[in-house]
Amino acid sequence: MAREKGWKGKESRERLLAAAIDEFANQGFHKTKVSTIVTRAGLTQPAFYLYFSSKEAIFDEVVNDFHERLRMMMKTIRMEPGIETEDVPKRVLFAVETLFRFLAENPNLTRIGLFQTPEAKKIKEELAFMVVENLRAEQQAGYFHPDLSMEIVAECLVGIVERLTVSQLFSKKSNAESLAAQVVHLLMYGMFAHGSVLREKP
Amino acid sequence: MAREKGWKGKESRERLLAAAIDEFANQGFHKTKVSTIVTRAGLTQPAFYLYFSSKEAIFDEVVNDFHERLRMMMKTIRMEPGIETEDVPKRVLFAVETLFRFLAENPNLTRIGLFQTPEAKKIKEELAFMVVENLRAEQQAGYFHPDLSMEIVAECLVGIVERLTVSQLFSKKSNAESLAAQVVHLLMYGMFAHGSVLREKP
Amino acid sequence: MAREKGWKGKESRERLLAAAIDEFANQGFHKTKVSTIVTRAGLTQPAFYLYFSSKEAIFDEVVNDFHERLRMMMKTIRMEPGIETEDVPKRVLFAVETLFRFLAENPNLTRIGLFQTPEAKKIKEELAFMVVENLRAEQQAGYFHPDLSMEIVAECLVGIVERLTVSQLFSKKSNAESLAAQVVHLLMYGMFAHGSVLREKP
Amino acid sequence: MAREKGWKGKESRERLLAAAIDEFANQGFHKTKVSTIVTRAGLTQPAFYLYFSSKEAIFDEVVNDFHERLRMMMKTIRMEPGIETEDVPKRVLFAVETLFRFLAENPNLTRIGLFQTPEAKKIKEELAFMVVENLRAEQQAGYFHPDLSMEIVAECLVGIVERLTVSQLFSKKSNAESLAAQVVHLLMYGMFAHGSVLREKP
DNA sequence: AATGAATGAGGCTTCATTCAT
DNA sequence: CATGAATGAAGCCTCATTCAT
Incomplete structure (x- = not known):
């Protein structure tokens, strides 16, 4: 058989x-x-x-599966402490890109698990918390501006990811790589014209 | 009587x-x-x-009223072309702060009009479009990094505002002024420690 | 005043x-x-x-007023017993024509009082009863075919009036006079071609 | 099973x-x-x-089914052209009797489909139209009085059928056969006493 | 003589869920 | 493993009618 x-x-x-x-x-x-x-x-x-067992049960299962997978992915992009300072942008870029890719590859699940369920609140907090953890060490190492609240930055990143996922990724106006590059650059160097490294990128 | x-x-x-x-x-x-x-x-x-006339009708009225007010507010924060370059950060700051304040003052309407109704899509696009218009002139004046896509930056700002409104404003973890200052600084100068002006801020 | x-x-x-x-x-x-x-x-x-006092009350008033007027009109077209035999067709014609005219002049009331209200049943019975009375004497005088049931004939006439009122009068396809003439001729002489007097009519 | x-x-x-x-x-x-x-x-x-799917839907189904059956029955009583002249009364009698029988056998459906629904208008027009078609040939053959409008006669017949159905059939005061015989005789020969053939009928 | 505002009563319809097979 | 058939619960909406002024 x-x-x-x-x-x-x-x-x-x-x-x-x-x-x-x-x-x-x-x-x-x-x-x-x-x-x-x-x-x-x-x-x-x-x-x-x-x-x-019910309509709610299947919804919850969908949500939980997605969140589980998202958490797994989040583990893979968490930066180990003690990373070389000059590697930080690269690592951040990798993390953001990976996240974008994951969401782009699961648009329906993302819509449900990130924008419909009240559970989304929790997972976004987890995401923000992970980002905070990742960033805090660098900040203490003087790498990031000391007056910036890493909590706020983390929330900003989460908001950016949410919005771009919907407006760029789902509509296929842009892809994960391009988006990640721009986002990281923006967050790292800001909009002002001086001292950018973006031009050196491929 | x-x-x-x-x-x-x-x-x-x-x-x-x-x-x-x-x-x-x-x-x-x-x-x-x-x-x-x-x-x-x-x-x-x-x-x-x-x-x-129906449950839908009252919902729509709530949404439309809110969007109408939001549009009016958006008009007041639109930057006139020909603004002095050194005034840009101030104006941007004012705009973001005004927006945050508006959303913070209408949490329930914001929840409905920005996060529940499908119409939210449209108003966010309008918001992003207004931001793009505001930024493009400065970019062409060499004020902003030429390789940055203002569309993406605008979407990032919209995402940031959405997220911080929910996570900071509604929960009263932070207020409109503080949030606006941090967001604008982040977007203008980035996270890196060099050449910041944040320290000079009050 | x-x-x-x-x-x-x-x-x-x-x-x-x-x-x-x-x-x-x-x-x-x-x-x-x-x-x-x-x-x-x-x-x-x-x-x-x-x-x-209620929606039903106004409806009933409309119906009763109309029926009252219809009854009055019916009195005026009732043939006195002892009428000259040769006058019968003329009198019948007059009656039918008057009836048609009355209905044509009150289309809305007719629609209500003859076709909508359950009370219509009664008034139609009265109408048929009056017709029967009118015809019976003539039948007994040998004027009408002895095997015909005047009750049935009366009902036929009522049905004809009902139908033609709707299909011809209300739609203005025909008028009371013409209709009455044709109806009376049809009922008096039938459809067959022999021995008609219709041709002699103006 | x-x-x-x-x-x-x-x-x-x-x-x-x-x-x-x-x-x-x-x-x-x-x-x-x-x-x-x-x-x-x-x-x-x-x-x-x-x-x-709704209360209206079941009503419509009832009406449409009845009208469909009525139309089928109407087909079976339509007279073929070229019928022998002397057969006409017989055929007309058969048609009227069949119609009466159909209505008598379906009193509730008739009440709905002939007296309640606005759709009744259409089916009555179709009925009248069929009658007209049936009569016109005979009229042109000189069988029926040339000055009679077959349209009016047809409408009369429809009205008669309507009325007698309600007043005689539904109340069981009379039956289809008897009613048909009287109606046909009345329409063919009229009420006057001369030259009738009614007496020869069984 | 009339109105602004409100309600009691009840009907139609939808949907997740279950029973019996 | 699956279905035909059915239901409990509940929500939206309408309409004639009335209260208070």
Whole structure:
């Protein structure tokens, strides 16, 4: 047998999830009807409750899965303490780019997990907190301006990422690399014309 | 007559609006029930329909009023072309501060008009567009780094404002003035420690 | 004073009635709203209840007034017994024509009083009964075919009048005189071509 | 399985239709409540919307089905051109009788489809039109009086049928056969006593 | 003679969820 | 593993009618 036992059930579950993600992302939780999800999955309503205990349950599962994956990704971009000072911009750039890429690759999940669920609040705080941690060491090393509140900077970065994800990434006006470069440069050097290194970039 | 004719009706309408704004802001459109709104306004359900044609209608009115006021405020912070170069940071600071203050003073309306309604998309685009217009002249005057995309910078500013409004303003962790100063400094000079003017600020 | 006391009230009452008749006739009882009636009469809802105790009351008044007038008219077209045999067709023609004219002149009232209200049943029975009375004597005098049921004939006439009123009179495709002539001829002589007198008519 | 799949649903749908027809016919559209229909069908309100999209939808379905059947019946009573002249009365009699029988057998549907819905206008026009077509050939063959307007005659017949259906058929005062015979005789030969053939009928 | 403001009552419809098979 | 059929709960909205002035 090419397909083991339980395969069909898993298939159905996946189809339900896929349909639900699409609906939630584009219609929001309330406008999404269980009846639509099951129809799109080629099933009937009772079948839905074979796999999920409620409409809220499937929404939560989608959100939690996404947040889990996001947290994992966040671990990979956390800078170890003791990093070489001159490597900081590079590391920051890598982190931002990776984050952008992750969100761009999961637009529907991002819409749900970052813009619809109240849980988004928490994950954004975590994200901001990680950024703060990453930045604080450099600031204490005199690398960053001492009067800047790293908390505020971190929130700014989160806001920038949120906004650009929607306005540039989802609309494909720009890509993760380009965006990350510009954002990092902006945050590092500011808008003023003097002393920039942007010109030296490829 | 202590109060003119039509006063009572306007009062009721206002109470309905106030209740609706509070409910919409804190429960969202779908969880907000007309029955709750009218109860909070000390009325019965049919009275609601004396003043608004539907639940959607009152939501739209709230949103449109807010957007209208936001647009008016945006006009007042638009920089006239031909501004003195050395005044730019001051003007930008004023603009950002005014914007923050406006949002901080209308938290519920902001929640509705900036984070709940799909119409928010449009007004944010308008906001970003206004910022772009404001910045472009300075960039062409060599004031801002030529390789920076003002569109992206504008979107960043919008994202920053969105995020800080929620995380700092609504939670009263910070106020409009302080936030505006930090944001403008960050965007103007970046995070790096060299050549800052922040220290000279009051 | 050109207008005596109470004039204004009567005026309002008339306007309400006029509006109600038009609405009832064209929308039916249920689709007609008190709010529409008063608006068309240039009044407010409570004013309505100054003159009529309910929506049903005004409807009934309209119906009863019309039926009263219809009954009066029916009296005028009732044939006295002992009429000369050769005058019968003339008298029948007169009766039918008068009836058509009455209905044509009151299209809205007819729509209400003959086609909408359940009371129509009664008045139509009365109408049919009058016709029966009118015809029976002639039948007993051998004037009409003895095997024909005058009850049925009377009902036929009522049905014809109903239908032609709607299809010809209201649409102005034909007028009372022409219709009456054709109907009476048809009923008197039938459709067959032999022995008609229609040709001799003007 | 004693009954095939889908049987129960169809049963419920039929019960809903039956209840609806009865309510509509006797209470009219507006006084008929969905809640009554479902109660009579032994179901709850949401079940109604499993089978019909709205109260209006079920009404329309009832009307359309009836009109469809009526149209089919009308086809069967349409006289082919080239019919033998002496057969005309027989054919007309058959047609009228068939029509009466159809209406008598469907009193509730007739009440709805012929007296309640605005759509009745159309079907009556179609009926009149068919009658006109049937009569015109005979008139041109000299069979019917040349000065009679077949349009008017047709409308008369429609009116007669309408009226007798209500006053005789529904009340069971008379039956289709008897009514048809009298109506046809009346229209063919008129009320006058001379030259009738009614006496020769069984 | 009339109005601004409000309400009681009730109907239609939707949706997540479950029962029985 | 899945379905046909059904329901509980609840929300939106309408309309005739009335209160207080």
